[in-house]
Amino acid sequence: xxxxxxxxxxxxxxxxxxxxxxxxxxxxxxxxxxxxxxxxxxxxxxxxxxxxxxxxxxxxxxxxxxxxxxxxxxxxxxxxxxxxxxxxxxxxxxxxx
Amino acid sequence: xxxxxxxxxxxxxxxxxxxxxxxxxxxxxxxxxxxxxxxxxxxxxxxxxxxxxxxxxxxxxxxxxxxxxxxxxxxxxxxxxxxxxxxxxxxxxxxxxxxxxxxxxxxxxxxxxxxxxxxxxxxxxxxxxxxxxxxxxxxxxxxxxxxxxxxxxxxxxxxxxxxxxxxxxxxxxxxxxxxxxxxxxxxxxxxxxxxxxxxxxxxxxxxxxxxxxxxxxxxxxxxxxxxxxxxxxxxxxxxxxxxxxxxxxxxxxxxxxxxxxxxxxxxxxxxxxxxxxxxxxxx
Numbered sequence: 001x002x003x004x005x006x007x008x009x010x011x012x013x014x015x016x017x018x019x020x021x022x023x024x025x026x027x028x029x030x031x032x033x034x035x036x037x038x039x040x041x042x043x044x045x046x047x048x049x050x051x052x053x054x055x056x057x058x059x060x061x062x063x064x065x066x067x068x069x070x071x072x073x074x075x076x077x078x079x080x081x082x083x084x085x086x087x088x089x090x091x092x093x094x095x096x097x
Numbered sequence: 098x099x100x101x102x103x104x105x106x107x108x109x110x111x112x113x114x115x116x117x118x119x120x121x122x123x124x125x126x127x128x129x130x131x132x133x134x135x136x137x138x139x140x141x142x143x144x145x146x147x148x149x150x151x152x153x154x155x156x157x158x159x160x161x162x163x164x165x166x167x168x169x170x171x172x173x174x175x176x177x178x179x180x181x182x183x184x185x186x187x188x189x190x191x192x193x194x195x196x197x198x199x200x201x202x203x204x205x206x207x208x209x210x211x212x213x214x215x216x217x218x219x220x221x222x223x224x225x226x227x228x229x230x231x232x233x234x235x236x237x238x239x240x241x242x243x244x245x246x247x248x249x250x251x252x253x254x255x256x257x258x259x260x261x262x263x264x265x266x267x268x269x270x271x272x273x274x275x276x277x278x279x280x281x282x283x284x285x286x287x288x289x290x291x292x293x294x295x296x297x298x299x300x301x302x303x304x305x306x307x308x309x310x311x312x313x314x315x316x317x318x319x320x321x322x323x324x325x326x327x328x329x330x331x332x333x334x335x336x337x338x339x340x341x342x343x344x345x346x347x348x349x350x351x352x353x354x355x356x357x358x359x360x361x362x363x364x365x366x367x368x369x370x371x372x373x374x375x376x377x378x379x380x
Contacts, residue, residue, distance in 0.1 A: 006162055013161055017182045061338045062250065063157060065293030069186060080298060087295040092338045096252050097162050 005058045006097040007036045011046060012059060016066035026071075051086040060095055099200075099274035103144035103281040104353050105137055106346045106375040109153065109229040110287065111187035113369075117233070126366030133362055133374045134233035141234050144380045146281035148197045149235065149242045150267075151176075152345050153226035153285035154249035158183065166216035167255050168263065170208075171223070171244035172201040178223035192228040197241035200274065204243065207270045213263060221246075230285045247348070249286075249341040257328035260344045261321060264351025279380075284349035288313065288363065288371040291337030299337070305365035308336035312343065313373060319357030321350055337370075346373065353377040 011033065014021040025032045029047045038046075045053035049071055054064055065083065072079050108130070116127040123131070158180050160166060177193040184191070201217075208215045223244055231242070245267075248254055255263075271280050288309045291297045299306070315324040328347060333340040358375035365371040 009162055013157060017180070018185060019181075060157070060251070061291070061293030063293070065297070066186070070182075075186070084295070084298055090295050092294050092334060095338075 003037060004039070004042075007038050008042060008054070008057055009060050009063055009097065011036065011038070012054075012063035012067040016063060016070045018070060022070060051083055052090070055087055055090060058093060058095065061092060099271050099276055099278045099280055100379075101268060101271055101282060101352065102146055102279045102380040103141055104284070104349050104377040104379065105141065105234065105282070106284045106286065106349050106358070106373060107134065107137065107230045107234065108287045108372040108374070109226045109285045110369060110372070111183065111189050111225040111229060113229060114189060114232065124366070124368045126364050127368050130364050130372050133364070133372075137374065137376060138234050138236075140376060140378065141281055144281055144378070145279060146240060147278040148200055148280050149231070149240050150200075150245060150271075150280055150282045151227050151231065151242055151285065152245045152247060152282065152348050153223075153230070154342050154345060155246050156224050156226060157250055158224035159221050160246065160248070162251055165248055165251050166246065167248050168213065169216035169218060169246040170201050170205045171218050171221050171246065172196060172198050172205065173219050173221060174198065176223055176227070176242040176244055179225045179228045180222055183225050187225065189225045189228060190232055192223075192231050192238060194231075194238045195241040197243050199276070200278070200280075201243045203274055204267065204270055207273070208266070211266050211270070213266055226285050230283050234283060247345055249344050250339075252330065254330055254341055254344065256330075257325045257344060257347045260347040261325050261351035261355070264348040265354070268352045268354070282349065282352055284345045286342045286345035286373075287339070288343060288373045289336040290339035290342060290370045292339050294338035296337050300365070300370050301367045304367055305363070305371055306336060308332070308340070309363065309365065309371050313361075313363050316346060316350060316373075317357055317361045317375065319350075319355060321355035324350070346375070349375070349377075353379075
């Protein structure tokens with residue numbers, strides 16, 4: 001579990017920093033996520049920016065938010081509203097990798 | 098002999114520089130925040146420091162889960178930042194100043210003799226946790242800085258008691274530093290905060306949480322023992338996933354000997370997470 005959570009946080013971290021990682025993830029996400037030890041449902045959640053599923057997998061919320069913000073292309077209140085809608089009813093769990 | 102001449106606690110929300118740029122168009126509570134920064138900038142200048150020790154949590158920008166220091170002294174020749182992705186996402190301006198390598202190496206060496214096993218780095222970038230307070234408080238970029246990175250993001254974290262003790266020991270080390278320098282300390286942090294978590298927008302309906310009220314009262318009344326006992330990781334996380342950023346204020350309280358700040362203000366509003374400011378004028 002901890003290795004999977006680290007791999008998940010690693011993808012969020014790489015993509016939210018922009019640059020080549022962001023371009024590669026956008027251009028070929030399946031290839032980008034290959035070989036990282038992430039299960040298929042989680043890979044699909046990352047490709048779909050399924051915030052709720054990624055959060056429930058134990059992703060660090062700060063990284064998750066910046067990942068989603070980066071893929072959104074910029075900050076807006078509607079974006080924050082959509083983001084938080086996906087987290088409704090959830091509480092932050094264990095974040096230890 | 099060196100001495101600490103000023104201790105400040107300030108927030109580092111990367112949207113605050115935008116509020117400053119908005120000027121009179123910013124909502125009144127945010128103008129109050131910007132006004133507090135301006136006031137503390139003047140008080141810092143009046144203290145005539147020779148060097149700034151800046152204590153802040155890195156936001157998984159420089160340090161990541163592959164190599165995470167609990168406490169780390171930066172001793173590169175320059176202290177510069179923030180990262181390109183922070184400038185792109187938040188519009189935070191650049192900051193670049195000299196480091197005080199001598200003081201940094203002294204704290205590193207002497208810390209090891211006092212059971213403070215600092216990590217160190219000669220190659221790093223400081224993120225907005227450092228550059229936002231520095232840009233507000235010393236925009237001249239003319240004073241050398243010693244950056245002290247703390248892990249307040251990636252659990253497990255050091256306890257509040259450890260942060261308090263670290264502050265106390267760093268104060269003693271500075272007092273024993275043989276150079277005749279005036280040191281100002283800037284602790285960069287915040288109160289309840291939940292960036293990316295389910296409670297991220299809670300401030301819109303509840304600007305000041307029960308945790309904020311209780312913690313700020315204990316902090317500003319100098320009730321260090323109660324504060325340290327109360328600031329468990331579990332309670333801070335329950336108040337918001339970023340709330341452990343308050344631990345850098347606990348460091349400042351320890352550095353100030355556990356006594357109440359000479360001046361403090363909490364600005365809580367529906368326009369952003371609660372901002373806490375504190376000052377100990379020791380000159």
